[in-house]
Amino acid sequence: MRTARLGGLGVADLGFYILCAIAVVLLAIQAISSPADFLQILVFGLADGAIYALIALGYTMVYGIIELINFAHGDVFTLGAYVATTLIGFFAVSEDAFTTLNLVVLLLVFPAVMLIMGGINVTIERIAYRPLRNAPRLAPLITAIGMSFVLEGFMFLWHGPATVHVPNLLPHGPGFEGYLGFDCAVNSNNCVFIGFKDVFVLVAAAILVTLLALFINRSKLGKAMRATAQDRDASQLMGININRTIAATFFIGALLAGAGGMIWGLYFNTVSYNLGFRTGLIAFTSAVFGGIGNIPGAALGGMVIGLVAAFSDGYIGSKWTQVVIFGILIGVLVFRPTGLLGMRVPEK
Amino acid sequence: MSVPATAQKRGPMWNRLRLRERIRDRDTAIFGILFITAVVWPMATIYATDSTFLIAQAGHAGTYVLLAIGLNVVVGFAGLLDLGYAAFFAIGAYTYALFASNQLASSPLHHEFHMPFWLMLFVGMVVAAVCGAILGFPTLRLRGDYLAIVTLGFGEIVPQLFYNFDQWTGGINAIGNIDQPSLPYWITGPWAEAGITTIKLVPNFSFAYDPVAFYVLIVILVILAVILVRNLHSSRLGRAWMAIREDEVAAAAMGINTVTTKLLAFAIGASFSGFAGAYYGASFGIVSPDSFLFTVSITVLVMIVLGGMGNITGVIVGALAIYFVLNNLLPALPAQVESLADSVGLGSLNVQNGDWPGLAGETQRIAFLLYGLILVVMMLLRPQGLVPSRVREQELKHDAVLEEETAVEQAHA
Numbered sequence: 001m002r003t004a005r006l007g008g009l010g011v012a013d014l015g016f017y018i019l020c021a022i023a024v025v026l027l028a029i030q031a032i033s034s035p036a037d038f039l040q041i042l043v044f045g046l047a048d049g050a051i052y053a054l055i056a057l058g059y060t061m062v063y064g065i066i067e068l069i070n071f072a073h074g075d076v077f078t079l080g081a082y083v084a085t086t087l088i089g090f091f092a093v094s095e096d097a098f099t100t101l102n103l104v105v106l107l108l109v110f111p112a113v114m115l116i117m118g119g120i121n122v123t124i125e126r127i128a129y130r131p132l133r134n135a136p137r138l139a140p141l142i143t144a145i146g147m148s149f150v151l152e153g154f155m156f157l158w159h160g161p162a163t164v165h166v167p168n169l170l171p172h173g174p175g176f177e178g179y180l181g182f183d184c185a186v187n188s189n190n191c192v193f194i195g196f197k198d199v200f201v202l203v204a205a206a207i208l209v210t211l212l213a214l215f216i217n218r219s220k221l222g223k224a225m226r227a228t229a230q231d232r233d234a235s236q237l238m239g240i241n242i243n244r245t246i247a248a249t250f251f252i253g254a255l256l257a258g259a260g261g262m263i264w265g266l267y268f269n270t271v272s273y274n275l276g277f278r279t280g281l282i283a284f285t286s287a288v289f290g291g292i293g294n295i296p297g298a299a300l301g302g303m304v305i306g307l308v309a310a311f312s313d314g315y316i317g318s319k320w321t322q323v324v325i326f327g328i329l330i331g332v333l334v335f336r337p338t339g340l341l342g343m344r345v346p347e348k
Numbered sequence: 349m350s351v352p353a354t355a356q357k358r359g360p361m362w363n364r365l366r367l368r369e370r371i372r373d374r375d376t377a378i379f380g381i382l383f384i385t386a387v388v389w390p391m392a393t394i395y396a397t398d399s400t401f402l403i404a405q406a407g408h409a410g411t412y413v414l415l416a417i418g419l420n421v422v423v424g425f426a427g428l429l430d431l432g433y434a435a436f437f438a439i440g441a442y443t444y445a446l447f448a449s450n451q452l453a454s455s456p457l458h459h460e461f462h463m464p465f466w467l468m469l470f471v472g473m474v475v476a477a478v479c480g481a482i483l484g485f486p487t488l489r490l491r492g493d494y495l496a497i498v499t500l501g502f503g504e505i506v507p508q509l510f511y512n513f514d515q516w517t518g519g520i521n522a523i524g525n526i527d528q529p530s531l532p533y534w535i536t537g538p539w540a541e542a543g544i545t546t547i548k549l550v551p552n553f554s555f556a557y558d559p560v561a562f563y564v565l566i567v568i569l570v571i572l573a574v575i576l577v578r579n580l581h582s583s584r585l586g587r588a589w590m591a592i593r594e595d596e597v598a599a600a601a602m603g604i605n606t607v608t609t610k611l612l613a614f615a616i617g618a619s620f621s622g623f624a625g626a627y628y629g630a631s632f633g634i635v636s637p638d639s640f641l642f643t644v645s646i647t648v649l650v651m652i653v654l655g656g657m658g659n660i661t662g663v664i665v666g667a668l669a670i671y672f673v674l675n676n677l678l679p680a681l682p683a684q685v686e687s688l689a690d691s692v693g694l695g696s697l698n699v700q701n702g703d704w705p706g707l708a709g710e711t712q713r714i715a716f717l718l719y720g721l722i723l724v725v726m727m728l729l730r731p732q733g734l735v736p737s738r739v740r741e742q743e744l745k746h747d748a749v750l751e752e753e754t755a756v757e758q759a760h761a
Binding site for chain 2: 063067069070127128131132135136138139140141142143145146147148149151152154157174195241281282285288292314319320322323326327329330333337
C-alpha cells in the first residue's frame with residue numbers, strides 16, 4: 001500500500017481499527033445483556049475456529065511457498081474424515097461411551113489418518129502441480145480445481161451422496177455445566193454447556209499448531225521452507241532441494257488437514273462428500289484474513305473467522321453468516337491488504 | 349507480404365480478400381469454421397434429429413461463450429484473476445428479471461415493471477459494469493492474488509444477497525415468468541422448424557421460448573462481442589492491459605494509469621457478463637440464485653484457461669469444449685456404458701444389486717471424478733491451453749529456448 005505511514009498509522013489502518021472497535025463494542029453489549037448465550041456461542045466459535053485454523057495452515061503454507069491457491073486442500077480435509085471413519089470402523093468401538101479401547105483406537109487412528117493424508121497430498125503435488133511449476137500461472141490453479149473434483153468424485157463414489165456417520169468416540173460430557181451458580185435444571189436460559197468435545201478440539205488444535213510452529217522455526221527442513229518461500233532461486237543456490245521442500249510443505253499441510261478432518265468428524269459426527277468445498281473456502285478466507293503466507297496469522301485468522309461465524313449465526317442469523325464472513329474479508333483486504341499479521345513485503 | 353502469382357491473376361477483389369493467407373492463419377481458420385457451423389447448425393440439426401433440442405442447447409452454450417469472452421478481457425488481457433465472475437452474471441440476470449416480470453408487484457414497491465428486453469440488455473450491461481467498477485475501485489490497488497480473493501468473496505456474497513432479500517427477489521423461490529423479447533418482424537424458414545419449406549415474414553414476433561430465435565440472438569450477440577473484443581485487443585487500451593499483465597511497474601513507468609486501466613478491464617469484463625445475464629434470464633424465463641454460485645465462476649475460468657487465455661478463438665473453443673463435456677459427454681455416459689456392457693455380454697452388471705447401484709448408476713457417480721481427471725490431464729498435456737495466443741506461444745517457446753541454451757552452457761562449463 002502506498003498510504004502515508006507517518007507515525008506508523010495510515011488512514012487505511014485507522015479504518016481497520018475503527019471497524020474492529022465497533023465489532024468489539026457490539027459484542028460487549030451482547031455479552032453484558034446475556035452472558036450465558038454469549039459464552040455458549042464463544043465456546044462453539046472457538047471449537048469451530050480451531051478446526052478452520054488447522055485447515056487454513058495448509059492453505060497458507062502452500063500459498064507461501066508456491067503461490068498457489070490449493071483448491072484441493074478442503075477436499076483433503078474431508079477425505080481425512082472419510083478415512084478416519086473407515087479406519088475406526090475396523091475396531092469394535094463403543095459409541096457414546098468412553099472406554100479404554102476408544103482411547104487406544106483414537107491414539108492409533110489419529111497418526112494413521114494424518115500420515116495417509118500426507119501421502120495423498122504429496123502424490124497430488126507430484127502428479128498435478130510439480131510438472132506445471134514453470135507453466136503459466138493459472139495452469140496449476142486449474143489442476144488444483146481438477147484435483148478437488150477428483151477427490152470429491154472419489155468420495156462420492158465411495159459413500160454416495162448421503163452424509164456419512166462418524167462414530168462418536170469421545171465422551172459427551174459435561175466438562176462444565178451451569179453458569180455462575182445457576183442450576184441448569186432450574187433455569188436453562190442461564191446455562192452454558194461446555195462438553196469434553198469442545199475442550200478436546202481446542203487442546204488437539206493447540207498441540208498441533210505448537211508442534212508446527214516448533215517445526216517451522218527450529219528444524220532444518222522448516223528453515224528450508226521459510227527460505228524457499230522467500231526466494232526459491234536463492235535457496236536453490238544455497239543447496240536446498242526445492243522439490244523435496246515443496247513436497248514436505250504439502251505433506252505437513254495435509255497432516256494438519258487430515259487431523260482437522262478427523263477432529264471435525266469426532267466433533268460433529270457427520271460428514272458429506274462436498275463438505276470440503278465450503279469449509280475450504282472459509283478456511284482459505286481465514287488464511288487471507290490472518291495474512292496469507294503467515295503461519296501464526298492463519299491460526300489466528302481461523303479462530304477469528306470461527307468466532308465471527310458463530311456470533312453471526314447466533315446474533316444476526318445463519319443466512320447472513322456467509323455475507324458477514326466474506327464482507328469482512330473484503331473489508332480487511334481493502335483497509336489492511338496484508339491481513340491481520342501479514343508483513344509489508346516489497347513486490348517481487 | 350508476397351501474394352502468390354496465381355492469386356494475382358484473379359483480379360482485385362480476390363486479392364483484397366487474401367483468402368489463402370487468411371486460411372493459413374490458424375485463428376482465422378477456426379473462426380471461419382465456427383462461423384459456418386453456427387450458420388448451418390439449425391438447419392443441420394433439424395434435418396438430422398427432427399427436433400430443436402440441440403439448437404436450444406447451442407443457445408445455452410452461447411451464454412457460456414459470452415461469459416468466457418468477457419472473463420477473458422479481465423483474466424486473459426489484463427491478467428487480473430477474477431474468481432467471482434458469476435456475480436456479475438447474476439446481477440445482469442436479476443436486473444432483467446426484476447424489471448421484466450411481475451416480481452416487483454409483490455415487493456414493497458407494489459408496482460410491476462415490464463421494460464423491453466432490448467433496452468434491458470444494455471441496462472443489465474451498464475449495471476454490471478457499474479458494479480464491477482464499484483467493486484474494483486477500492487480493491488484494484490491490491491496486487492496479484494489478493495484481487496482474486498476479493499472477487500471470490502464478492503462472488504459468494506451476491507447470490508446469498510439475492511437469497512436473503514427474498515421480499516424483493518423471491519429468494520429461493522426464484523423469479524419466474526420473465527417477459528420474452530419481441531420484434532416487429534421476424535423471418536422463419538426451413539431452419540426454424542421441421543417440415544417448413546417456405547421462407548416467411550412474421551409480423552409482431554414474440555420470442556416465446558423459441559429456441560431458434562434465441563439461438564439467432566445469441567449468435568449475433570457473440571459475433572458482436574467478438575468484434576468488440578478484437579478491436580479492444582488491438583486498441584491503445586488493449587495494449588495497456590497487456591503491458592500491465594506483463595509488468596505492472598514497467599507499465600506504470602511508461603505512463604499508463606494502471607488503476608484506471610485495470611478498472612476499465614474489470615468494468616468491461618463485467619459488462620459482458622451482464623449482457624449474458626439478461627439473455628440468460630430471457631431464454632430460460634426463470635432466474636434463481638442457485639444458477640450463479642461459485643461453480644459457475646470456476647467453470648468459466650476453466651473454459652478460458654483450458655481454451656487458451658488471451659486468445660479469443662481459444663476461449664470460444666474452450667467454452668464449447670467444456671460445455672460439451674459437462675452437458676453432453678458426461679450425462680450421456682451412463683447410458684453408453686450400459687449399452688456397451690449389454691453388447692459385450694456383461695449385461696448382468698447393469699442390474700442393481702445390494703451396494704452396487706448398477707453400472708449406469710456407478711458411471712453416473714464416477715462422472716464428476718472423470719471431469720476432474722479431464723481437467724488435470726488436459727492441463728498437464730497443454731498448460732498453455734488448446735489454442736493459445738500466438739504471442740504467448742512465441743514467448744513460451746522463447747523461454748524454453750533460453751532455458752535450453754543455459755542448460756547447454758552449463759553442460760559445457
